Amino acid sequence: MSNVSTSVRLAVATLGTPRIGPRRELKTALESFWAGKIDETALLATAAELRAANWARQKARGISVIPSNDFSLYDHVLDTSVMVGAIPEIYGWTGGSVPLATYFAMARGSEGEGEACAHGHVHHHHGVSAQEMTKWFDTNYHYMVPEFKKGQTFAVSSTKPIDEYKEAKALGYQTRPVLLGPVTFLKLGKSKDASLDALSLLDGLLPVYIEVLKRLAAEGAEWVQIDEPCLVLDLDDAARQALRHTYDVFAKAVPQIKIMLATYFGDLGDNRDTAVSLPVAGLHIDLVRGADQFAVVVAKAPKNLTLSLGVIDGRNIWRANLPTLLNKLEPVVTALGHERVQIAPSCSMLHVPIDLDAETALDTDVKEWLAFSLQKMDELSVLGRALAGQRDEVADRIAASKTAAAKRKESSKIHNRAVTERMSGITDQMRRRHSPFDVRAGVQHKQFGLPLFPTTTIGSFPQTADVRKARAAHAKGTLKDADYDQFLKEETARAVRWQEEIGLDVLVHGEFERNDMVQYFGEQLSGFAFTKHGWVQSYGSRYVRPPILFGDVSRPKPMTVDWWRYAQSLTKRPMKAMLTGPVTILNWSFVRDDIPRSEACRQIALAIRDEVVDLEKEGARMIQIDEAALREGLPLRRSQWQHYLDWAVEGFRLCSSGVADETQIHTHMCYSEFNDIIDAIGAMDADVISIETSRSKMELLDAFKTYHYPNEIGPGVYDIHSPRVPEVGEMKHLLVLARQRLSDAQLWINPDCGLKTRKWDEVRPALVNMVAAARELRAQA
Numbered sequence: 001m002s003n004v005s006t007s008v009r010l011a012v013a014t015l016g017t018p019r020i021g022p023r024r025e026l027k028t029a030l031e032s033f034w035a036g037k038i039d040e041t042a043l044l045a046t047a048a049e050l051r052a053a054n055w056a057r058q059k060a061r062g063i064s065v066i067p068s069n070d071f072s073l074y075d076h077v078l079d080t081s082v083m084v085g086a087i088p089e090i091y092g093w094t095g096g097s098v099p100l101a102t103y104f105a106m107a108r109g110s111e112g113e114g115e116a117c118a119h120g121h122v123h124h125h126h127g128v129s130a131q132e133m134t135k136w137f138d139t140n141y142h143y144m145v146p147e148f149k150k151g152q153t154f155a156v157s158s159t160k161p162i163d164e165y166k167e168a169k170a171l172g173y174q175t176r177p178v179l180l181g182p183v184t185f186l187k188l189g190k191s192k193d194a195s196l197d198a199l200s201l202l203d204g205l206l207p208v209y210i211e212v213l214k215r216l217a218a219e220g221a222e223w224v225q226i227d228e229p230c231l232v233l234d235l236d237d238a239a240r241q242a243l244r245h246t247y248d249v250f251a252k253a254v255p256q257i258k259i260m261l262a263t264y265f266g267d268l269g270d271n272r273d274t275a276v277s278l279p280v281a282g283l284h285i286d287l288v289r290g291a292d293q294f295a296v297v298v299a300k301a302p303k304n305l306t307l308s309l310g311v312i313d314g315r316n317i318w319r320a321n322l323p324t325l326l327n328k329l330e331p332v333v334t335a336l337g338h339e340r341v342q343i344a345p346s347c348s349m350l351h352v353p354i355d356l357d358a359e360t361a362l363d364t365d366v367k368e369w370l371a372f373s374l375q376k377m378d379e380l381s382v383l384g385r386a387l388a389g390q391r392d393e394v395a396d397r398i399a400a401s402k403t404a405a406a407k408r409k410e411s412s413k414i415h416n417r418a419v420t421e422r423m424s425g426i427t428d429q430m431r432r433r434h435s436p437f438d439v440r441a442g443v444q445h446k447q448f449g450l451p452l453f454p455t456t457t458i459g460s461f462p463q464t465a466d467v468r469k470a471r472a473a474h475a476k477g478t479l480k481d482a483d484y485d486q487f488l489k490e491e492t493a494r495a496v497r498w499q500e501e502i503g504l505d506v507l508v509h510g511e512f513e514r515n516d517m518v519q520y521f522g523e524q525l526s527g528f529a530f531t532k533h534g535w536v537q538s539y540g541s542r543y544v545r546p547p548i549l550f551g552d553v554s555r556p557k558p559m560t561v562d563w564w565r566y567a568q569s570l571t572k573r574p575m576k577a578m579l580t581g582p583v584t585i586l587n588w589s590f591v592r593d594d595i596p597r598s599e600a601c602r603q604i605a606l607a608i609r610d611e612v613v614d615l616e617k618e619g620a621r622m623i624q625i626d627e628a629a630l631r632e633g634l635p636l637r638r639s640q641w642q643h644y645l646d647w648a649v650e651g652f653r654l655c656s657s658g659v660a661d662e663t664q665i666h667t668h669m670c671y672s673e674f675n676d677i678i679d680a681i682g683a684m685d686a687d688v689i690s691i692e693t694s695r696s697k698m699e700l701l702d703a704f705k706t707y708h709y710p711n712e713i714g715p716g717v718y719d720i721h722s723p724r725v726p727e728v729g730e731m732k733h734l735l736v737l738a739r740q741r742l743s744d745a746q747l748w749i750n751p752d753c754g755l756k757t758r759k760w761d762e763v764r765p766a767l768v769n770m771v772a773a774a775r776e777l778r779a780q781a
């Protein structure tokens with residue numbers, strides 16, 4: 001074999017890379033642009049530099065199939081809406097190429113100006129609101145939801161895919177442009193008109209794609225990657241028919257383009273026969289989440305279909321075990337032939353941090369077990385070379401990978417006897433509050449003496465530039481512990497005083513000491529590692545550094561008790577303690593792949609339970625345990641829901657049931673569509689749940705009404721994602737809608753979510769108005 005090694009090549013692809021830049025250059029440029037500090041030319045120049053650097057890094061690391069159009073200034077779904085001209089009228093676009101101002105108005109809304117009226121309420125001339133945002137499949141990435149209307153027409157309105165293809169070509173790269181597939185695009189969209197079936201728009205949309213594909217071909221593109229991740233979802237026949245129709249049409253209209261149809265985030269399952277029979281040149285399958293489909297897809301694939309094998313995990317940060325992969329891949333590559341195989345990550349690497357080498361403070365053992373996007377490119381390239389007959393030349397890399405896997409398996413850093421013992425000592429009683437809700441509610445109401453419609457907030461107040469600067473200085477060592485502590489205390493005290501002044505009933509401390517609701521806990525729990533530069537895009541210019549869960553979890557000492565005690569000492573009103581729940585910590589971290597998620601969740605639940613019990617001991621009578629990601633972590637396939645919900649609800653109950661009836665447990669969830677999981681929400685048995693409902697005009701409460709949900713609820717009365725300040729009347733109107741669905745005794749009044757991403761100038765008038773709305777409502781009740 002060794003003498004053929006120079007002639008045989010195996011294609012190695014990335015499917016997509018992180019856009020944000022190794023030092024968050026894109027965030028800096030975007031936020032400077034929005035603040036008016038740099039102009040459009042400077043923003044676009046930074047974007048072009050980031051793309052060029054991305055292409056260069058891939059080439060240098062041996063990637064042969066390099067994507068273009070995987071970059072986005074904000075979001076690739078928004079880019080697609082703009083490409084096809086699906087731009088709602090409110091954005092004032094009248095055709096032609098879409099200006100950047102319109103693009104960002106769709107992404108972020110455009111602000112109106114506020115003024116106070118005679119009653120002290122703040123009124124705003126309405127700007128336009130942003131498009132709705134929701135999570136991308138089961139990731140922590142969020143996209144702008146396309147909006148369609150009846151009679152929606154489409155036209156090529158942006159040449160971004162063509163421009164970026166040409167840009168790469170000018171730099172010497174023959175790229176494979178990436179497009180979001182038309183069927184997935186339509187399925188992700190929504191319409192105000194509930195009777196509109198998005199797929200009915202397909203025939204109007206396909207000509208736009210055909211034009212883009214033709215222009216790409218004219219510029220010299222040979223392959224185009226079209227992403228149809230909807231192929232891993234539960235699809236009906238109409239959707240499968242739409243896929244067949246789409247790719248039949250493309251095959252006829254642009255036979256000169258080879259399409260690599262990319263599926264990811266799971267197994268094709270019952271869509272497999274559809275997928276393998278589409279008239280495309282290549283099919284990409286996820287062999288991490290859908291490892292079991294390997295043999296059957298290979299067996300079913302027609303002879304002329306190129307298979308892109310997604311074997312390197314694009315969603316997690318573990319280093320691959322290369323010899324194991326090679327043993328699995330070699331016979332298949334031999335059987336199919338080298339020309340018919342490409343090696344790739346399971347999905348775009350958008351979901352992992354960029355460069356492990358930038359992490360100089362990581363535990364060296366743990367670091368050896370990890371691979372970020374650049375290290376994954378190295379792995380892909382080693383696999384490609386080994387499979388092309390050059391195994392000898394990469395023997396040392398393969399051996400190192402095997403050694404790292406073996407060391408990780410045996411490491412004493414992963415296993416903790418005490419945790420194993422506690423896990424086996426969990427009893428049913430530990431997952432149940434002492435008394436049923438009505439008994440608890442009676443005790444709690446007597447104790448708190450709150451008015452009807454109590455007002456509160458979700459936890460965080462603005463993370464201002466000052467707060468982040470102080471934290472950065474503290475991390476650098478230029479701000480001493482005591483000074484940082486003093487600074488945070490002042491911020492907290494000011495927030496508490498202000499909440500009292502404007503008349504909120506239940507206060508929060510503001511979460512100023514936290515960098516992020518998940519990372520903050522990850523940093524304090526054993527079993528987690530955390531990064532300095534491991535940023536991953538969550539939406540637009542907002543990024544997260546997911547903690548890395550590598551070992552058994554325990555809580556060395558209380559995490560939030562000091563802050564709660566301090567905040568409560570400043571006021572006589574109830575101060576909610578604020579924690580992040582086990583399911584959310586799990587879903588927003590990079591998690592171990594050596595134990596089931598359910599087990600990791602239980603470990604975290606025990607650690608949070610300890611914190612809850614400590615807070616109660618200290619005197620906290622209201623404890624909020626956020627489970628923002630519980631609904632979001634729902635598996636993509638309905639058949640897997642119940643199993644997930646069982647352990648997720650168990651995790652919540654386990655962490656929240658160690659307290660007396662007097663202690664009121666709150667929880668919070670955002671972006672939550674509850675109809676399908678209302679039983680699980682009920683089973684969590686939180687005394688109070690706050691949810692995001694403002695944009696749905698309280699329709700999300702229908703589920704609670706139908707279910708006769710007995711516990712208390714704070715439906716969000718204003719959208720915190722927008723800078724717009726809601727008026728008293730708007731919130732009162734939403735509350736009228738809420739009262740049609742819930743009893744007055746159940747209702748709390750709060751915003752949709754935490755206020756950390758807002759400015760104080762937006763938060764102050766909004767909460768003043770919210771309290772006014774509550775008072776007016778009480779006067780009428």
Ligand SMILES: Nc1nc2c(c(=O)[nH]1)N[C@@H](CNc1ccc(C(=O)N[C@@H](CCC(=O)N[C@@H](CCC(=O)N[C@@H](CCC(=O)O)C(=O)O)C(=O)O)C(=O)O)cc1)CN2
Pocket residue numbers: 140463465468469471472514515516517518519538539541542543544545588756757
């Ligand atoms: N993990 C997670 N997932 C979530 C959410 C969430 O809150 N957390 N919310 C939902 C929406 N997603 C969101 C994701 C991120 C942010 C967010 O605000 N991110 C911040 C970063 C938060 C953070 O980690 N901040 C750090 C680091 C701040 C920083 O950039 N510091 C500068 C220096 C600061 C300065 O000098 O100005 C630096 O390190 O260079 C801190 O406060 O300590 C951002 O991108 O701006 C908001 C919502 C869904 N998923």
Ligand code: MET
Pocket residue numbers: 458459460517578626628668670753754755756
């Ligand atoms: C994404 S949910 C956020 C909950 C958290 N307590 C906050 O107020 O920020």
Ligand SMILES: [Zn+2]
Pocket residue numbers: 458628668669670752753754
């Ligand atoms: Zn929230």
